Amino acid sequence: MNWLTRVSLRNRPLVMLAVAAVVVVGVLAARSLKQELIPNINYPAITIATIQRGASPSDIERAVTTPIENSIKGAEGLKELDSYSNESVSIVLAQFEFGTDMDKALSTVTQAVQRVQPSLPQGTQAPAIRPINFNDFPIVQLAVSSSALPQPRLAALLEQKVVPRLERIDGVANVSVTGARGLEARIELRPGSLARYGISPLQVVGAIESSQATAAVGALRHGGLEFPVRTTTTVDSLASLKSIPLAPATAPTGAVAAATGASAAATGSAPAGAGAAAAALPAMATASSAAAPPAPRFVTLGDVARVRVVPTPLTTITRTNGAPSVGISITKTRDGNTVSISDAVQDLLPAIEADLGGKATVTTVVDQAPYIRRSITSMWREGLIGGLFAVLVILLFLASWRSTVVAGVSIPLSVLIALLVLWWRGDSLNVLTLGGLTIAIGRIIDDSIVMLENSYRHLQEGDDVVTAARTATQEVGAAVTASTITTVAVFLPLAFMHGMASEFFRPFALTVTFALLASLLVALTVVPVLVTWLLSKKHVGHRDATSVTRLQRPYVAALRWCLGHKALTLAAAAALFVAAMALVPQLRTNLFDTSQENTFTITQSLAPGTDLARTMAAAARVEALLDRTPGVQTYQVTAGSSGDVFGAGGVNASSSQATFTVTTDPTADKSAIVARLRAKVAALRDAGEIAISTSSGMGESDVLVHVFAPDPASLAAANARVLGAVRSVPGLANVTSTLSESRPEIEVRVDPTRATLAGVDPSQVTQTLGMALGGVPAGTVTTEAGPLPAVVALPALRGNPERTLAGLPLATPTGPVALGDVARVIRSQGPTQVTHTDGQRTVTVSATVTSDNVGAATSDIKAALDKLDLPAGTRWEVAGVSEEMDKVFGQMGIAMLIAVVLVYLVMAATFRSVLKPLILLISIPFAAVGAVFLLWVTGTSLGLPSLIGLLMLIGIVVTNAIVLLDLVEQMRRRGRPAEEALVEGGRRRLRPILMTAVATILALIPMALGPDLPRSWHLGESAFLSRPLAVVVIGGLFTSTVLTLVLVPVLYLSVERLKARMGVADGTGAEAEG
Secondary structure, rough: OOHHHHHHHHHHHHHHHHHHHHHHHHHHHHHHHOEEEOOOOOOEEEEEEEEEEOOOOOHHHHHHHHHHHHHOOOOOOOOEEEEEEEEEEEHHHHHOOOOHHHHHHHHHHHHHHHHHHHHHHHHHHHHHHEEEEHHHHHEEEEEEEOOOHHHHHHHHHHHHHHHHHHHOOOEEEEEEEEEOOOEEEEEEEEHHHHHHOOOHHHHHHEEEHOOOOOOEEEEEEEEOOOEEEEEEEOOOHHHHHHHEEEEEEEOOOHHHHHHHHHHHHHHOOOOOOOOOOHHOHHHHHHHHHHHHHOOOOEHHHHEEEEEEEEOOOOEEEEEEEEEEEEEEEEEEEEOHHHHHHHHHHHHHHHHHHOEEEEEEEEEEEEEEHHHHHHHHHHHHHHHHHHHHHHHHHHHHHHHHHOHHHHOOOHHHHHHHHHHHHHHHHHEEEEHHHHHHHHHHHHHHHHHHHHHHHHHHHHHOOOHHHHHHHHHHHHHHHHHHHHHHHHHHHHHHHHOOOOOOOHHHHOOOHHHHHHHHHHHHHHHHHHHHHHHHHHHHHHHHHHOOOOOOOOOHHHHHHHHHHHHHHHHHHHHHHHHHHHHHHHHHHOOOOOOOOOOOOEEEEEEEEEEOOHHHHHHHHHEEEHHHHHHOOOOOOEEEEEOOOOOOOOOOOHHHOOEEEEEEEEEEOOOOOOOHHHHHHHHHHHHHOOEEEEEEEOOOOOOOEEEEEEEEEHHHHHHHHHHHHHHHHHOOOOOEEEEEEEEOOEEEEEEEOOOHHHHHHHOOOOOHHHHHHHHHHHOOEEEEEOOOOOOEEEEEEEEOOOHHHHHHHHOOEEEOOOOEHHHHHHEEEEEEEEEOOOEEOEEEEEEEEEEOOOOOOHHHHHHHHHHHHHOOOOOOOEEEEEEEEEHHHHHHHHHHHHHHHHHHHHHHHHHHHOOOOOOOOHHHHHHHHHHHHHHHHHHHHOOOOEEEHHHHHHHHHHHHHHHHHHHHHHHHHHHHHOOOOHHHHHHHHHHHHHHHHHHHHHHHHHHHHHHHHHHHHHHHHHHOHHHHHHHHHHHHHHHHHHHHHHHHHHHHHHHHHHHHHHHHHHHHOOOOOOOOOO
């Protein structure tokens, strides 16, 4: 890299022009970067959500979930197929291997589901198929409340006026209205009228569907022209809907077939002809009209039913701050800017309230933008403070403001270059890319410090500025380049790994890489130019090359002592390493530390089968607590199932579960609020089981145990034992099982023989029951309120469920028969959810970890389960966050091994030796001493950010050692003995090594202390990422600095003397010591 410095020194004005251009373009690029919470990560999974209103979980499993599973189980790249059959909703989750072409997978799954869709039960909504993407989660959620507008009217206004307005915002992908009751055309049959006219309920459904038939049926050719012929309907209002003819008024009872034909003729649904047959139509019509008797009177829909427009039945209830509300969820496109979209939405709120006539209140329930702003501001402040600390270190060691400027300029310049590259790549500014920049600030200045300090020393020894800059590069340029490459190389394994660990931290790693490569470029080009312009002999003074400073004197004495007591030094290092490893089992383990985001969730679960009204009544008691809790800004509660896997409650949503989303004041202490609420809800009686989760989605706290068994009896027995074992583990809450939770249900078992003798078709039983239990769909009809779904229903059943159902009349050609004559009505218990894994029925026991040590809780659960005596053929496996932790920890272990190999290869190329790099590799494990100790002292969890910090340490540990040993090797080649070269090399490199270490440590301190500083400082907002990483690097860097200055020389000298005793040539040109 010496040539780069030579070119720069020959073209100094051009270099400074390039610097000015980078500053201008970099600032513009930084302002243009979109802002979001986390980068867009494509998780290789597809969900298929299907709704069949009123169906039990068992029915959903049999009729919906299993056919869909069978249709997609052969998809290429499919890793795991999970399904959740709930009340009215089937959700199938297809997880693919990372690296799978998800566009092709989505096409395959869509085609497979479309093939099976016609076989799904009548009334089943079309399956909603979509890939899982972080963009599918709403970035803004609004709640609209009104005491003046009925909810259907409010929902209609939102759909007509508000949704189009919001969809016009640049970057918005979808705006959906949730929790609103729509309208339907409800046809309530009168059983007495049906019996009097001999009309069956199924005939009514058929007539309504036929009335809406519009189709192209052919073409009529005349006079050289062709006239397309299509059938249309005349139903365009409630009045015309009531006038639909069902049967002639004179028709005998039971003449269903004739009535159906009459109905078809009356609605114009008979086939039309074309061609030659068309010529006969006028004559036929004339003859018919001449001989036709007066038109008979028909029995119409209005004669046998009450027809009206009513709100749809309640399936979901939402309240915001205690008031009934309708939700608006806004998602963004892949390229959308979360902050810009949020700002636009907030600007539109007055206009939205105006669209609603001033009769509604709009409340922001969820908004990612404020947290993103706080996180970005916090990280900028942490980086700025850290950068200032690093610059002060230079000023402290060199006592020269000119030298401080020379090295300090590398921080903003490297950051701007990195931002420019992020903008060019189309990346965003998020907590990961900003975290990478903030962490890199401590390391960015290292290369410049080494180059500056070496130039400074040569100036003190009498060289002119140009010679000093050029000589400094010749001496340390290769070492600086090697040290930067080793730091960057440790991230290379993440690029070739598959899984959430690599996907999540790849933007972080790339950002650090860009910043460090930029710092190397600045150190080799800009720093030498600034040295020649800002420094001179008179600015640095004079110092003899062999003089020992006050800083160096105690170090040289300590180093000589250690080199003379190598065994004792190595034994002490080994003892420290063993002590640190003994602390590892005591560390808390988690995937992520709890985020500082000011939201949390409350899940309230009542007895299975509890209806919406009772669930919301119980939720009101929790709402009352939230109203009285200081620091709670807004809250929203939702109960019921919308069929949306991304909605409140997710796959577990049901009428017996209420899910709260709580937003706290940004300046309030969320942990204290949650602690107070946990104490309060624990005192509630008869309010169900209540669990509070502080997770923000990136660190789920649920541990799952899947139980597999060969038969239902074994599954039930194993479930009872597993459930008891998990409940015995302390530190867990909301321990439930999908099998132990059951709800009352009624099964109607049709006897085929008796049904045939009575003239009843089993499908007729299903349709009639559907009408009696809420209604069956009969297509879409046009009314004054617009197109509405038509629902045919019988009067609501009341009284004893079994007796009422058994007495339900069924129409037959010979007259009505009771349902109890052809079927048995049985009350039983059914599951609230049926889960499958790869098509096999499983039981899932779930538990929420109330502490922040998921690893310890998981270990306790496994220990309890290992003691169980389960039926033969039964097995269990732990999943959820603990499974993801195991995968991530395993992947990171592999990444660290690969990183060590890469670092070794870089050092082998630098030293042109196979043996010497091993000295540095041996010292790497000792760097973990400080990292583990500081994690233990600060109580920081060992999680994914901590592991990334350890990965970085592998590269950081050897950087200073490379600079030291490179100088030692240069001295040895000039003939110095090993021990003398080590002492002299250590003395010369002491100042730059301490400067880089102290600068990096001080730069990271704001991140490590951010959450513990006053909240008014607005630091630590992204502590879930930055704090563990900073703690690990600070601790590891402290011990690695001592290792570089003491342990590495001891190891080097030990190896050299061992080689001398073995008679191995050292290749340095120096005579080995004996």
